[in-house]
Every structure is written in structure tokens, then in C-alpha cells.
Amino acid sequence: MTEITGKVYVAGHRGMVGSAVCRRLASEANCEVLTASRDTLDLTNQSSVEDFFAQHRPDSVIFAAAKVGGVLANDTYPVEFLGDNLLMSTFAINAAYAAGVKRFLFLGSTCIYPRDCPQPIQEEALLTGPLEKTNEAYALAKIAGLKLCQFYRRQHGVMFHSAMPTNLYGPGDNYHPEHSHVLPALLRRFHEAKNENLDSVTIWGTGTPRREFLYVDDLADALTFLMAQDNPPDWANVGTGVDLSILELSHLVAKTVGYEGDIKTDPSKPDGTPIKCSDVSRLNGMGWKHKVELAHGLKRTYDHFLNEVESGQMRSV
Template sequence: MATNATSQPLDRSARVYVAGHRGLVGGAIWRRLEAEGFTDLVGASSAELDLRDRRATFDFLGSVRPKVVIDAAARVGGIVANSRFPADFLSDNLQIQVNLMDAANSVDVDRLLFLGSSCIYPKLAAQPITEASLLTGVLEPTNEAYAIAKIAGVLQVQAFRRQFGRRWISAMPTNLYGPGDNFHPEHSHVLPALIRRLHDAKEAGTPEIVIWGSGEPLREFLHVNDLAAASVFLLDNYDSDEIINVGVGRDIPIRELAELVAGIIGYTGRLVQDPSKPDGTPRKLLDVSRLEGLGWSAETRLDEGIRDTYDWYLRHLDSLRAK
């Protein structure tokens, strides 16, 4: 099923459209492309282009005619948001992917990178999770709608490769964090939510805060700048219909993560677990041996990445409070 796992390096003067370039992932990829000498980058904010609008998406791709498309556009959220709005997560992400890929195909885009998520894998997949685990078991119920949409995106990439010979690829990042993240206390992912809640508790002198779940689930965290570096590396070096994992190959219990964040922020109160709240998947560690075998591995240590993210949060605190 797989084709060659090598590719031609991208032309640094080729036009590259980064879908979602204002978001956490897209913004990091944009910065990485600039740092690597790409000179013709194209982006459109969600206000300028709603990728759920099929006609608008076709018109935009028809006007800019990129040679490379990076799909970093998605409706994302943490366990609370996914549980409350499954229809929105399924519908919006399916529309974004279908419209973008169909439009890219219509203008003969040769290279496209689709960014999925580690949540596509079964809830009880053997650890660490290999790419072969896809579609071998039931999904985690709290985010299965988002996962199904991302699985559909993977299959869509493979379909375009088979039917049209496109050199499109799919990468599955683990849990991401970094500057530009969503720090909403309820609708964000676990790490930025912890940063905000622990910072607020420190500032208010709150003696204790409650952490959802048992604290025992293990999670892997990848700094978004590392994902950006991996994305460009894969576009330069990878051409296969097989998905490829992007992670760090190490995980940490949620309880230890909370303690690490508290130490970096300087919060000295008690952390209390609420086991009545859902834990989600017990463990989700990606096997990154295929990517490391190609010559790439993540560089950012978790403590350094959290400090970097917290520094960014402090610098943007006023604008984040307004959201």
C-alpha cells in the first residue's frame, strides 16, 4: 500500500498555503517556513475565508493557486468542549477537510500535508501506539466525533493518492502545546488549562484547586515548534500513503504534569483530584520510531516548553482575558 518514504525537498520559492495560519499549529508552521527561507507564503484568517464554505474555498484556491498546502485548520478543543459539542466538531472538521482537499485537487496541488491527531487511535491501543493501530478498536467516547473526522481526512488523503497520483501525506501529532495556545479554563486542552488555572490560583492566593479525574492517565506533550519543524521535514523527506506519528516518545501522568506546571508558575497550594470527572484514555503514547528512523526527533524538553508557553501567556494576558 505504501509508496516511497522519500520525496524531493520543497522549492523554497514555491507558493505555500497554510490553512489555519493564525492558530497554534498554523502559526508555528508559518514561522518555521519563514525561518527556512520560504518566500511565498499565503494565509487567510477565518474572517477572510470560511473553509466550511465550499464555493469560497474553491474560489480562494483558484485565485492563489498554491503549489503546496498545509492543512492546519480545524475546530479543536479539550475534553469538555468535545463532550458538549460533538456535532460541531464532526461537521465543521469534515467540511473543512473535504472542501480544502477537493479545492487543492482542482488546482493540481502536488504536495499537501494533512495534520491529524493521536486521538484517531483506539482507546485501548497497545502502547506505545504504532501507525498500524488505526481502525483496530473502539475510540475514546469523549472525543470520538473529532477522531472520526480526522480519520476521514486520513482516508481522503489516501484516496487522492490512489485516484489522482497526488503526493499528499498525513501526520498524526500527539498532544500539542506552546505559544498561541487556547487558554480557556474549560474549553482548552489540559496543559494550557492548567497554566491558566494555576496562575489564577497563585494570583488570588487560592489554597487549593481541583484537577479533573484521578491524575493517573499518562499523556505525551509535543511543543508546537517541534511539530512545525517535523512538518517541514516531512514535506521535504516523506512521500507515502501511510500515516506517520509525530511525538516525543515519552509521557507523564496528569498529576505529575500539574505538579510540574505548579512549580514553574510558583503556585504552592494543594492540588486535589476529582475522580468523579472523566479521565479519558488511560494512556496515549505514540511510537515515533518511523519518524526517528527518517532522521528527525523532537528537541524541546517539557519543562523548557512549559516555561516558554507560560512566558508567552504572561505577555498576552490582557488580550487573553478579553476572550
């Protein structure tokens, strides 16, 4: 068990990752969690960010704020995905250093590795080839944030480092029919297909791309694990190391929600990267491994989803 101490600013605490981090930090006895909602702190506003850090002077930061979305959202709004993410991370990292923050954990993503890099993806693959076109803008911003942390560490000796999570899912996910990621999008579609007694559900693309999924509470645990390391790597993959095809995932989601109709594919829609699975040997070698297997995590996520629907709080933005 690792221990986190002092005042920890969790940026993006209302998001899926940020709220999981707050749940995880609640069990740390000597840690005070600092948060700020977007109404009081717009992270794309440089002077607000500088004032916030100067006033609150956190000991450490877990930076889970970002403009996040699925393939369609990334492809449609590249200006916001590059611009907002670049501003948020640059302002926060610079302001943190200026305010004497001792530790900054930035969140990258395995989707910022080159599109065709060898599988499973090793940390060394970063910047070794062209990016996936559909999320190029997001990836460029994330790579800049991750490298800025690495350069601060190298140039100024501060413990600024990053985690590279794989695809995440869990409580608080976004279920927007077009802007969400593949797993929450499937969960919602199969749930609705069951309620509407549909004979079949057609999934986007060929169903053959292979993906890896990590339950978000496992990520939060890995982040606290990394925060407690004396000499963490500049970035470490966080995943399960296990992949499955989108068609296999669809069947698993259908089973979870109790949908019994047919599942069809639509090859006219783009697939994105053919395979994406992370090599998690670096983090496993340091002593951390995921705990929640996909079938179990899906069940927990669906239970949350049903509660969110019932209470009118399903996130769909």
C-alpha cells in the same frame, strides 16, 4: 536542514499550529507563505474554498485549520466537531486537487487512534478498534480527512499525506477554562491560584491518565521535515515518545508558575483514555527528533502566557 519552496498555503494560520508553521516557514528562503483569515475564507463554504484555490493556485498546503477543543467541548458539540471538520477537510482536499496542488499535508491527531490500542501507539493501529467516546465526532472527521488524502495519493498519484501530532502546547494556545486542552487549562489554573494565594488546586479526574506533550514549534519543524520528503508515509506520528501522568504534569506546571499550595484530585470527573503515548520510531527513523523537552517548553509557554495576559491578548474562546 530541509528546504521548502514555492507558494505554501497555511490554512488556520492564526491558530496555535498554523502560527508556529508560519514562524518556521519564515526561515525558508525560497518559500512564499499564503494565508487567508476566516473573514475572507470560511473553509466550511465550498464555493469560497474552490474559488480561493482556483485563484491562488498554491504549490502546497499545510492544513492546520480545524475546530479544536478539549474533552468537554468535544463532548458538548459533537455536531460541530464532526460536521465542520468533515466539511473543511473535504472541501479543501478536493479543491486542492482540482487546482493542481502538488503537495497537501493534512493534520490528524493521536486522539483518533482507537481508545484501547496497544501503547505506545503505532501508525498501524488506526481503525483497529472502537474510538474514545468523548471525541468520537472529531476523530471520525479527522480519519475521513486522512483517508481522503491517502486515497487521492493512491488513485491520482498526488503527494497528499498526513501527520499525527500528539497533545501540543506552546504560544497561542487556548486558555478557556472549559474549552481548552489539559495543559493550557492547568497552566491558567495554577497561575490564577498563585495570584489568589489559594491553599489548594483540585484537578479534573484521578490524575493517573498518562499523556505525552510536544512543543508546537517542534511540530512545525516536523511538518516541514515531512513536506520535504520524496516518499513520506501516508501518516506519521509526531511526538516525543515520552509520557507522564496528569498529576506529574500538574506538579511540573505548578513548579513552572511558582504555585506552592496542595494539588488534589477529583475522581468523580471522567479521565478519558487511560494512557496515550505515540510510538515515534517511524519519524525518528527518517531522521527527525523533537528538540524541546517539557520543562523547557513549559517555561517558554508560561513566558508567552504572561505576555499575553499583560497585553490583554490571552486567547480564551
